Amino acid sequence: MANIELWGGVECTVNRVGEEYFDQLAQSGHANRLSDLDLFAELGIKKIRYPVLWESVAPEHPEQQDWTWATERLNRLRELNIDPIVGLLHHGSGPRYTHLLDEDFPQKLAQYARGVAQQFPWVNHYTPINEPLTTARFSALYGFWYPHTQDDASFATALLNQIKGTKLAMQAIREINPQAKLVQTDDLGYSHSTPALQYQADFENHRRWLSWDLLCGKVDQQHPLWGYLRRVGVSEETLLELVQDPCPPDIIGVNYYVTSERYLDERIIDYPWHTHGSNAWHRYADVEAVRVQAATPLGVQNILEQVCARYDLPVVITEAHLCCTREEQMRWLADVWDSASFLRKQGKNVLAVTAWSLLGAYDWNSLLTRNAGHYEMGAFDLKGGQPARTAVSDFLKGLPLEAERHPVLKVDGWWKRVCRSIYTNMPEEPENWSQAGNEQMLPHDLAIEPLLITGATGTLGRAFARLCDTRGIPYVLLTRQDLDIADAASVEKALQKYRPWALVNTAGFVRVDAAEEEAEACYRENTHGPAVLAKACQAHGVGFVTFSSDLVFDGEKMEPYLEEDQPQPLNVYGRSKTQAEEQVLAAMPQALVIRTSAFFGPWDEHNFVYHALRAIAHQEPFKAAEDSFITPTYVPDLVNMALDLLIDGESGIWHLANTGAYSWAQLAELAANLAGLDPAPWLQPVPMASFKQPAARPVYSALETGKRGILPSVEDALRRYLHACEFNFRPVQTDLHSTEGEIRFAAQA
Incomplete structure (x- = not known):
């Protein structure tokens, strides 16, 4: 069986909050840099999730379309032998002349999809709508994005509109290109809970499949959420139509984040106020499961196994990203890649892992509700104004080649270390990756090259040690008695003894x-x-x-x-x-x-x-x-x-x-x-x-x-x-x- 492939993607959301649109491509500058595509090609990616967005091509009227930008980009991708997976709507509600609750939304999207296929008949992969379930929740159930409703009926309408829109869009596209494939993405996690809230966790664990279940025609009278959907206003005719005439994805696209798994707890006093929510029976906190000591997150490998067991379809990780320090970003990508590779070798139909987002993302810390310019670095770093290669991009390039990995990757990511838990009343055994002087504190069962740090008594040296502890970077903090930096023999002795991958001089x-x-x-x-x-x-x-x-x-x-x-x-x-x-x-x-x-x-x-x-x-x-x-x-x-x-x-x-x-x-x-x-x-x-x-x-x-x-x-x-x-x-x-x-x-x- 062939190895899994490396795919890529650029964060391209154009979401609406009130009357304001937030455009990730404009914020990153990718909208004006064709040369970014050549940088992506250097990584060796086979496919890229790439936007030809409805709001950008036809913002004012469905008949007023500008294909200039998309044509230049897709043609360049074709020259670079990168297969685009074209997205039409990414966490948005469409142009101003429609929205997620518009009864004509599906038909309008299909009309636009036909135009895309006519312009680019050679494109073979599409994601008409990214994350329909997530978008319906954020827009119509929680009210973060337009149209800012907060009720179950609006949520169901928004979700079904997107599912029907996806089906009609693929029908329109396949009339132009019968070979076109649907790559359907959504965020997939798992809800954990206290015993008292198991009923709510069960509901959310059924709901997480809805995008794919609806497209695959699985939501019939025996489906666990049939009754819920009928109660909130979805007609039996609508659901049975999808059962009788489904539009199953050709590829299931799983977006999995360290925060995708949640923990529900009615003991709200133990959690910050902003995590508090409620249903008709309980008030409870909804927090990241990885941060709760009592929770045991399933992890990406188990999540992928669940997908493979539920759908007899190819599966891809279509988003793998972590906003964190450099080594933790690489550890996350390594974790996802290794899990997917393991399942591939076990015969599971897992095709690829997508590096998301290649250029990073803006303002996801506020769920795109504020335009504050908060930047999360991706494979390339945009802080200097132009994409710069980093250890992450180098790491991605080496993944399919099974290249030697950086020494810091021999340590588990924070989500697997004791420090992951912040919601706990139980004492923890602290981790200690440090070594002071001659007292060896490195794990003896791992051959981990440390970082040498001189200047053990100074502000900077101690700060490096503290933050290396936090970041899980094994280190040796040396005093002048341990290492005299101006004595060549002393320096040579220390390098021979500790065999570090790098040395930081703060002395x-x-x-x-x-x-x-x-x-x-x-x-x-x-x-x-x-x-x-x-x-x-x-x-x-x-x-x-x-x-x-x-x-x-x-x-x-x-x-x-x-x-x-x-x-x-x-x-x-x-x-x-x-x-x-x-x-x-x-x-x-x-x-x-x-x-x-x-x-x-x-x-x-x-x-x-x-x-x-x-x-x-x-x-x-x-x-x-x-x-x-x-x-x-x-x-x-x-x-x-x-x-x-x-x-x-x-x-x-x-x-x-x-x-x-x-x-x-x-x-x-x-x-x-x-x-x-x-x-x-x-x-x-x-x-x-x-x-x-x-x-x-x-x-x-x-x-x-x-x-x-x-x-x-x-x-x-x-x-x-x-x-x-x-x-x-x-x-x-x-x-x-x-x-x-x-x-x-x-x-x-």
């Missing part, structure tokens, strides 16, 4: 003013050490990332510095970092060198933001420079992005800092305002010169990136910092005239 001399008097020590730690590490990593084929500073610049530019700007340091510390950049990249061109600035984070108190908020909360004077501008950097954002870029295999100089340029005084004021504190009169903006620092600083050293390493805004980062930090910044009563406890905080690297 160094960080006291900017002290460097003026201790230049030799500064250069040893900041220049010679990273160069030694780079040479050793190059020799061993180990990935390497090290950190530089905004203090490599002199501030004369007076606007944010980009990666290509020429360093002109003003002090010893800046010169040590500049020379390190040069020597590291000379020794190892594949090294990743990250310039950053002005850390603040929730896991220690050694940062400007903490001290500013503490002083203002305690109504103590706090001086901050008003004429020195930097780009503050939230440590969790910095570390997560650095890990993603390291896994992606990126190299060269990158600027990673949160978006926005602030003086130190402005940063303190913004933080205080967001914390609900009045910074006046405690915040005292003063000239930088008043601090009389031995080391000269640039008056402007804000960073900006010309690459895709774009971090969220400083304001967004501060909000998350305030939410996450352990210190409570509520004000305390003090003598308003007291000057005791005055804090002077000068800018450091």
Whole structure:
């Protein structure tokens, strides 16, 4: 039996909320980039789910059609030998002249489908409507999308309209191309529950099949939902017509997400308010089963087995996507691919896995009800404005070839680890992938190459260790006693001992003013050490990332510095970092060198933001420079992005800092305002010169990136910092005239 194939897809929803349309192709920019198709072809995909959407081709009138965009794209796919699976309606309700409750909706869709087939008679695969059941639920039962109804009768009408529309559309298409095949997709999960809500879970577990059951003619008087559909207004004639003259899919398309399986629990006090819902008998929480310790999700393999047992038809995973960190995205794809491959080898009729979405998606965190620009990366990363290859795209390319997988994939995804559970009152045994010094903490039953991290006592080193724990990345956190970065023999010994896949260097001399008097020590730690590490990593084929500073610049530019700007340091510390950049990249061109600035984070108190908020909360004077501008950097954002870029295999100089340029005084004021504190009169903006620092600083050293390493805004980062930090910044009563406890905080690297 042939191996399963790799298919692809682009998120292309054009959904309507009120009178506003949300267009994913416009948000991603794919609408204007024909060249994306060549990138997709490089992955080796055989088929692609691709839009020729009704709302886009004929938005105002069914007879006013513009095929220009679709013709250019489908012809290019044909040249690339990629077979398109054409979608006509993707989570939408159609153009303005129809909607899901329009009694003429099926006929109007069929008319449009005929036009598509006439334009592209060579297209052999169609999905007239993506996820009819899901769309009916979100539009007509929950009211999130147009037409925003919230009742069972509207839900049933919307679902049956889509099913009848699909049937009529395929009839119209097959009059032009008798070989055309129906690839019918829907989200397929499973509902788990407490005993008290088993009846509701049973109903939802029957309902999840409805799209395919209706098309296959299975909904007769013996079907579990016959009575429900009749009670909510679906005529017997409508149902029996589908039984007598069905339109079975040629391929069942299963869209399965980590959130597709649900857990229902009447003990709503244990769950956030936004998860609460009700039926006629119970109020209950509806949450992701994977997050409930008491639940045991079936997983994609069992879900696929259920599909194969229910329908004697070919099955494809038509969407496999996870919004998460880079390694977790790959772990999810690997899990889905391996499950499908296993079933294929067992003789199940599983054909392919679809990488969805190749370009990522926007605003699904709000179920497409807000146009906030929230981006979930796909196989390619759009943060820099153009699709960029990542570890995910490289991984996909290697799947059909059974290429060697990244070491981080030897660890299970979070959905299979203890950390998956957030709804539990039972104690858990914490996972620990870490190793401190010589105390080995890696799993002994797995041959897992760790990530080496230097700088065990510093803010950045500890942050890397913390987030590697969270992300399930095995690591070794080393002190200077474990590894002297400037000693070649010590470095060689560590690499031989731990055999890492990569090394992150967070060690160094960080006291900017002290460097003026201790230049030799500064250069040893900041220049010679990273160069030694780079040479050793190059020799061993180990990935390497090290950190530089905004203090490599002199501030004369007076606007944010980009990666290509020429360093002109003003002090010893800046010169040590500049020379390190040069020597590291000379020794190892594949090294990743990250310039950053002005850390603040929730896991220690050694940062400007903490001290500013503490002083203002305690109504103590706090001086901050008003004429020195930097780009503050939230440590969790910095570390997560650095890990993603390291896994992606990126190299060269990158600027990673949160978006926005602030003086130190402005940063303190913004933080205080967001914390609900009045910074006046405690915040005292003063000239930088008043601090009389031995080391000269640039008056402007804000960073900006010309690459895709774009971090969220400083304001967004501060909000998350305030939410996450352990210190409570509520004000305390003090003598308003007291000057005791005055804090002077000068800018450091």
